[in-house]
Every structure is written in C-alpha cells, then in structure tokens.
Amino acid sequence: MRKFLYVFLVCFVGLYACVDDNLSLGKSLVDSSFYNVYADTCTVDISTVLLDSIETRGDSICQFGHYKDTLWGEVFATYYAEYTKASFTPNADHAYSLDSLVLRLIPSGHFWGDTLASQRISVYRLKYPIVLDDDSDLYNTTRLQLSDSPLFTFTYTPYPGRKKEVEVRLPDEMGQTLLDDLVAQADYFDTQDGFKKEFPGLALVAESDGSCITGFMVNDTAMSINLHYHEISNTQTEQTLTFAVNMDYAYTGIRYDRSGTPLDGLTSGIENLVHSGDLGCRAYIQGLTGFYNQLEFPFLNNLENAGQIVSVEEATLYLYPLARSYNVVSQLPDELRIYITDANNALEDYVYGSDGVTVQTGNLTVDEVYGKETYYSFDLTEFIRNNFGTSGVKRQKLLMSMTDEASATTFSQVVFTNDPLQERQCRLDVRFKTYNEQ
Known part of the structure; x- marks a missing residue:
C-alpha cells in the first residue's frame, strides 16, 4: 500500500x-x-x-527443447504426434528399394534461449495411441508413456528468423520395415485405427543439458515422416510417400520447475x-x-x-x-x-x-x-x-x-x-x- x-x-x-x-x-x-x-x-x-492448463491440440506450430534461467525456471517442451496412414498400391511386376526414412522439420522462427548452442533431441516411440482427455482435448499438461529407449537422437542448431528445412534421418531398419509392410499390404494400413495401434506415434524430447526451445511448423508436409524409395522395373524411379501429422492427435506438452525463481510457489x-x-x-x-x-x-x-x-x-x-x-x-x-x-x-x-x-x-x-x-x-x-x-x-x-x-x-x-x-x-x-x- x-x-x-x-x-x-x-x-x-x-x-x-x-x-x-x-x-x-x-x-x-x-x-x-x-x-x-x-x-x-x-x-x-x-x-x-x-x-x-492450455489447449495445444492441433496447433500449426509445435515446440520442443529445454531451457533454464533465473526468471522463469527450468522448462522442458516435448512434441507428441500421431501420424496418418498413407495410401500405397504396390505393382507386382516391380521391385522396391529403400533410400531413406526422414523426419522433415521447418523452423517457425520462434525461439527461447541460446540459439548459438547445438541442441540434442531424442525421438521416442509412443507406447500407446494418443487418447483425448475427458473433455476431448489435449493440453500442455497432458502426459503420455514413451518407449524405454529412444529410436534415435539428433543434433541441430537453431537460427533465429531462419526457416530453412531440416531433414533428420530415421533408422534404416524402421524405414525398411515400413516399406516391406507396405509392399506386403499389411492389414494395419487398412484403417487409421489399425495404423496407430501398430505405430502409435513419436515424441520429440530434449536432453536436460539443452539451452534453447525452438518452434517448428506443423502441416501436411512439415513435421512429416517421408519414406524415400526407388520403384524398380526396366528403370528406377525415385518415389516419396508422406506420413503427415494427424493434427487431431498431436500437441505440445510442458514440464517445468520454478524452484528458486520469483515465480516459485505461484499456484x-x-x-x-x-x-x-x-x-x-x-x-x-x-x-x-x-x-x-x-x-x-x-x-x-x-x-x-x-x-x-x-x-x-x-x-x-x-x-x-x-x-x-x-x-x-x-x-x-x-x-x-x-x-x-x-x-x-x-x-x-x-x-x-x-x-x-x-x-x-x-x-x-x-x-x-x-x-x-x-x-x-x-x-x-x-x-x-x-x-x-x-x-x-x-x-x-x-x-x-x-x-x-x-x-x-x-x-x-x-x-x-x-x-x-x-x-x-x-x-x-x-x-x-x-x-x-x-
């Protein structure tokens, strides 16, 4: 007063x-x-x-990374995403050869932290399909179970204001299994429910020594999984099959620790x-x-x-x-x-x-x-x-x-x-x- x-x-x-x-x-x-x-x-x-809590389901920008400072505390941002099945009809007279399976990232230009330091992100497979909360939504506080170990880890360096595409190669074993099942016309590709039971989705998780959280675009092609392969007959033709994020079942989750900050204890x-x-x-x-x-x-x-x-x-x-x-x-x-x-x-x-x-x-x-x-x-x-x-x-x-x-x-x-x-x-x-x- x-x-x-x-x-x-x-x-x-x-x-x-x-x-x-x-x-x-x-x-x-x-x-x-x-x-x-x-x-x-x-x-x-x-x-x-x-x-x-904040509703983050279906947003066109996602965030992942880790940052800690004296004002806001320690924050982890993780992106969780289900993927849509892709349509594929194999030709019995053709052979198919894997080139690569890649995750396509396009920065949104948003950042928080040290953009000069390299960031390490681990990509985990979700243990179970994403299920909406009781009120049919997903929030920054929603928690999901992940596989015990990451599928792979990648490193990138944020560039403020730069929206240059980043391609992260997923394990070839994962790509080969996916291509083989497509060619064999596995039953789980028949419906989205079947596809997500076989492949519940991915979570992009920052390591605790990271010092930046970065925003990325999410749309039909951004944050997508792209299967690059060759269709082989008399000639070889390069082909790409895209698995886009199912935005109805994707969101940014937040964890934080405000101990020792001015905001510690705020409820x-x-x-x-x-x-x-x-x-x-x-x-x-x-x-x-x-x-x-x-x-x-x-x-x-x-x-x-x-x-x-x-x-x-x-x-x-x-x-x-x-x-x-x-x-x-x-x-x-x-x-x-x-x-x-x-x-x-x-x-x-x-x-x-x-x-x-x-x-x-x-x-x-x-x-x-x-x-x-x-x-x-x-x-x-x-x-x-x-x-x-x-x-x-x-x-x-x-x-x-x-x-x-x-x-x-x-x-x-x-x-x-x-x-x-x-x-x-x-x-x-x-x-x-x-x-x-x-």
Whole structure:
C-alpha cells in the first residue's frame, strides 16, 4: 500500500503543475472556472496469474527443447504426434528399394534461449495411441508413456528468423520395415485405427543439458515422416510417400520447475494472483506456460478530489518491459489483448479502439537503439470513463493475455516493470477536465 500512496502523491504534484489557463464562463451569472488537467503517473496495480492448463491440440506450430534461467525456471517442451496412414498400391511386376526414412522439420522462427548452442533431441516411440482427455482435448499438461529407449537422437542448431528445412534421418531398419509392410499390404494400413495401434506415434524430447526451445511448423508436409524409395522395373524411379501429422492427435506438452525463481510457489487460478509489489515490482506474461495478468486502478476515484465536477477526457495505459529482459534469448509478443471483466472476473468484452469495432493489440513500440522506450500502449478512455466514480461490485477489472494462438504455440514473454521509484514503469496517463465554482 505504501507504494500506491507514493505514486498517488506524485500524481497530484504533477497534476496541479499541468493545469491549463482557466477558462471563465458566464461570469456575470456564476463565478466559475474550467481547467484541463493532466496526471501522468496514476497507479496501475498489475498482477500475475497462472492458468492451470492450455489447449495445444492441433496447433500449426509445435515446440520442443529445454531451457533454464533465473526468471522463469527450468522448462522442458516435448512434441507428441500421431501420424496418418498413407495410401500405397504396390505393382507386382516391380521391385522396391529403400533410400531413406526422414523426419522433415521447418523452423517457425520462434525461439527461447541460446540459439548459438547445438541442441540434442531424442525421438521416442509412443507406447500407446494418443487418447483425448475427458473433455476431448489435449493440453500442455497432458502426459503420455514413451518407449524405454529412444529410436534415435539428433543434433541441430537453431537460427533465429531462419526457416530453412531440416531433414533428420530415421533408422534404416524402421524405414525398411515400413516399406516391406507396405509392399506386403499389411492389414494395419487398412484403417487409421489399425495404423496407430501398430505405430502409435513419436515424441520429440530434449536432453536436460539443452539451452534453447525452438518452434517448428506443423502441416501436411512439415513435421512429416517421408519414406524415400526407388520403384524398380526396366528403370528406377525415385518415389516419396508422406506420413503427415494427424493434427487431431498431436500437441505440445510442458514440464517445468520454478524452484528458486520469483515465480516459485505461484499456484494456478485467478484467486491466487500475485501483485507486482510481491514480485519485486514485476509482473509476468508468457505463452505455453500459462502466465497472464490482471490490471486494476485502485486510486482512480481520488481524481474526484481535483474539482467539484471531474470528467475524463483521455486515458492511455503504458506498459514497459524490463530492460534487457528480451531479444537476446527471448521474444516479445507482437500483440497483447485486454479483456474487460466484472468484479467476479467473468469476461464481458474486449477493449476496442476508438472506432468501437477494432480490438486493440497493444501498439508495441520498440526502441531498437537503447531499449529504454520499448512499451505497449492501450487507449483506455472508455473503460476509465465507465469506471470512474464506481466501487465494489460495480467496478470492472481488466485481464491481459497474448493472443490465443501465441499463447498456445510460443514462449513469447514479457516481464513488466512496475517500480514507482523508476522513471519507466507501468502507468496510466489521464487527461481530465475539472469544474469549480469560485
């Protein structure tokens, strides 16, 4: 509470130093004045909240790897995927020869960690076919059983922003068995259920000494298993059979350990939110791990003390990332969303732009040179007008998160700084008009 009171005092020191020349109206009738007033440091109470799980089934971007730091802790990302059967009709007059069986990877451009270090990934066979949870979905918290030892292990080096294809060769024995069964027209190729019982799928698991988590595309050709072979008759013809990910049964799973970090002990549920004042004047938001924010303005009604009548003309929210907490090993989300909730945290609507139709996305401004003037901003004029003078169950709140897609497919993140003693902090700038009778 001391922090909020300090900021409020600063607010009103600036408030009365920023008053326009008074505009006297109707002096012959009523001795009165109007003032345009500006307060640039109104307190923002920003809290960190943790979701219990995130739906990641069927996403077009997957993540796998391992990363550990002092802010977020240790995180493992694993991709689990069932594959679709492929159609193949052998020619009895032809012979078939294996060339290779490869896993085709296309980076999405997303990363978290040291992109200069090589990463080792082990590929395991799933013990059983993937089964949807009770509510017919798959989440970042869903766990599956894997084979006792990996089919193979590969090494790759992430390249930020680079989407060059990577081909990882699977064991030839696996490829030869697959080709032989196709030529023999094994029964398990007749249906998808039969195919996944024979081949439940793969899991891509990072080794614990890895230092980066990387995003990869998932579609009909990306993350696919490709069987390259020759069809031999009078001539040899190169052929490829593609086994695509069955996206209805594929997802990114997350394991984490936050011991020794500022987030250690944080439990899921909005009732367990933690105010920035209890997190070293910081607030956290991150995709895939489920962190998001709640925002309130506890001293908004104190602006009523500025005059007999006070009307809000404009209100802008500024949110500053912690300096040097991004770009080197992590990525800021391009967009953020703010939702309006009632006093019981039930969602009511988005925060729209001035046209009343376009959903605001945070208007990210990046200071490429010094990094000091990097911030997100939202026009909260209507929200502040609607809540100015309200309290209790009538006072609305705000929830802030990344887009649904980014939350479920990336580790993009922001550590917001909210220290009232620092120059750049989360703040609400309010321009308002006051009326006073002389």
